[in-house]
Amino acid sequence: MAKYRLVYFRGRARAELTRLIFHAAGEEFEDVQLDDQSWQQIKTTSPTGSLPMLINNETNEQLVQSMSIARYIARELGLAGSDAYEMALVDSVADTMNDLLGDIVEVTFEDDARRKKERIRRFHERALPETMEFLDRFVGRYGKGSGYAVGQNLTYADLCIYNTADQMVLAGVGGWKDLERYPNIHTIVRRIEETPRFAGYLKSRPPAAF
Amino acid sequence: MAKYRLVYFRGRARAELTRLIFHAAGEEFEDVQLDDQSWQQIKTTSPTGSLPMLINNETNEQLVQSMSIARYIARELGLAGSDAYEMALVDSVADTMNDLLGDIVEVTFEDDARRKKERIRRFHERALPETMEFLDRFVGRYGKGSGYAVGQNLTYADLCIYNTADQMVLAGVGGWKDLERYPNIHTIVRRIEETPRFAGYLKSRPPAAF
Numbered sequence: 001m002a003k004y005r006l007v008y009f010r011g012r013a014r015a016e017l018t019r020l021i022f023h024a025a026g027e028e029f030e031d032v033q034l035d036d037q038s039w040q041q042i043k044t045t046s047p048t049g050s051l052p053m054l055i056n057n058e059t060n061e062q063l064v065q066s067m068s069i070a071r072y073i074a075r076e077l078g079l080a081g082s083d084a085y086e087m088a089l090v091d092s093v094a095d096t097m098n099d100l101l102g103d104i105v106e107v108t109f110e111d112d113a114r115r116k117k118e119r120i121r122r123f124h125e126r127a128l129p130e131t132m133e134f135l136d137r138f139v140g141r142y143g144k145g146s147g148y149a150v151g152q153n154l155t156y157a158d159l160c161i162y163n164t165a166d167q168m169v170l171a172g173v174g175g176w177k178d179l180e181r182y183p184n185i186h187t188i189v190r191r192i193e194e195t196p197r198f199a200g201y202l203k204s205r206p207p208a209a210f
Numbered sequence: 211m212a213k214y215r216l217v218y219f220r221g222r223a224r225a226e227l228t229r230l231i232f233h234a235a236g237e238e239f240e241d242v243q244l245d246d247q248s249w250q251q252i253k254t255t256s257p258t259g260s261l262p263m264l265i266n267n268e269t270n271e272q273l274v275q276s277m278s279i280a281r282y283i284a285r286e287l288g289l290a291g292s293d294a295y296e297m298a299l300v301d302s303v304a305d306t307m308n309d310l311l312g313d314i315v316e317v318t319f320e321d322d323a324r325r326k327k328e329r330i331r332r333f334h335e336r337a338l339p340e341t342m343e344f345l346d347r348f349v350g351r352y353g354k355g356s357g358y359a360v361g362q363n364l365t366y367a368d369l370c371i372y373n374t375a376d377q378m379v380l381a382g383v384g385g386w387k388d389l390e391r392y393p394n395i396h397t398i399v400r401r402i403e404e405t406p407r408f409a410g411y412l413k414s415r416p417p418a419a420f
Contacts, residue, residue, distance in 0.1 A: 049344060050344070061295055063295075063298050063299065063302060064302055065301070065302040065305040065306060067301075067305055068298055068301040068302035068305050069298075069302075071298070071301060072294065072295075072297075072298035072301070075294060076294065084282065084285060084286065085271055085273075085282075087282075088273050088278055088279075088281070088282035089273065091275070091277075091278040091281060091282070092273060092274055092275040092278035092279075095275040095277055095278050096275060134259060134260070
């Protein structure tokens with residue numbers, strides 16, 4: 001039996017980062033993806049009423065909040081940085097990318113076509129370049145030429161960068177080409193795509209609507 | 211010389227949680243509060259271009275992203291939980307409250323009076339009760355009657371609850387009385403107000419506009 005069970009909807013949005021961390025560490029996990037109807041049925045008996053939810057199958061310990069889950073699993077599996085300060089730097093990349101993911105998710109769930117177009121325009125004019133220019137400098141400084149975001153090894157910061165870019169593309173908000181002007185970010189994204197351990201998963205995972 | 215320097219604007223919004231953590235731990239820190247003009251002057255030479263920023267005066271290590279800073283300082287000063295799972299639970303309270311703080315900050319910076327009123331209405335109809343009902347149950351379960359949010363001791367989760375409530379009041383979005391219907395949350399807030407170490411700071415801190 002896998003130690004952890006990750007429960008979410010049939011989509012990537014707030015759960016895919018944790019899935020990528022499990023795959024990066026080569027750790028098996030139960031990937032429970034619910035449709036809306038099943039979730040409505042168990043929602044009232046759920047201790048929290050929100051997804052994603054992580055459950056430890058051995059202790060029955062539960063945890064909610066997508067970034068708290070991702071951070072916890074990354075630390076448990078050795079993908080969160082090598083000392084307290086490096087962990088904080090990794091967290092700061094993840095928090096930065098999660099802010100950008102928030103903007104992307106907002107666009108995804110915008111039903112009004114005109115407002116959606118306007119949100120996408122503002123995303124490209126402001127949120128994307130401001131975040132990426134900062135991040136590209138940050139990686140140049142703290143990745144020290146390793147090809148990773150922080151320090152000498154893969155951390156969940158790299159996965160967070162990849163995942164946010166992937167969701168930007170999935171949501172139709174931007175394309176992979178938009179990252180090419182940020183050389184350090186581009187290197188990280190390419191490296192993750194080409195790592196065999198991910199490449200298999202990335203190619204085989206089901207198509208998602210969000 | 212204090213070990214840490216926290217740089218932010220003359221306000222509470224994204225820096226007050228870290229200030230409260232320093233006060234809770236009895237750790238001196240340099241509390242640098244800039245006006246807009248001073249920030250514009252140093253912004254271009256700043257490695258990140260964003261505030262708040264934490265600087266270690268001994269090593270010159272820098273860190274951005276408000277929640278990454280708060281989490282790092284809380285862990286360094288022993289206010290982040292007693293084991294990996296408890297730390298994750300504390301993080302999840304902090305992330306939940308930070309989402310609510312995001313709603314509050316949005317209202318604060320809404321200039322249009324009609325839209326501001328509408329945002330406040332939605333805040334009371336949905337964001338506040340949904341978050342507080344969840345959190346009150348959560349504290350009942352994980353605080354185990356200690357009067358703290360998680361485990362047997364004060365953590366930055368408690369400070370995050372207090373701080374978000376304080377900013378809700380400061381922004382004119384709600385009042386302290388709004389918390390009375392959530393007994394576990396109300397207990398935490400009262401306890402922090404009455405702890406001598408905070409009470410002095412809370413009474414002496416300068417009035418803030420945000």
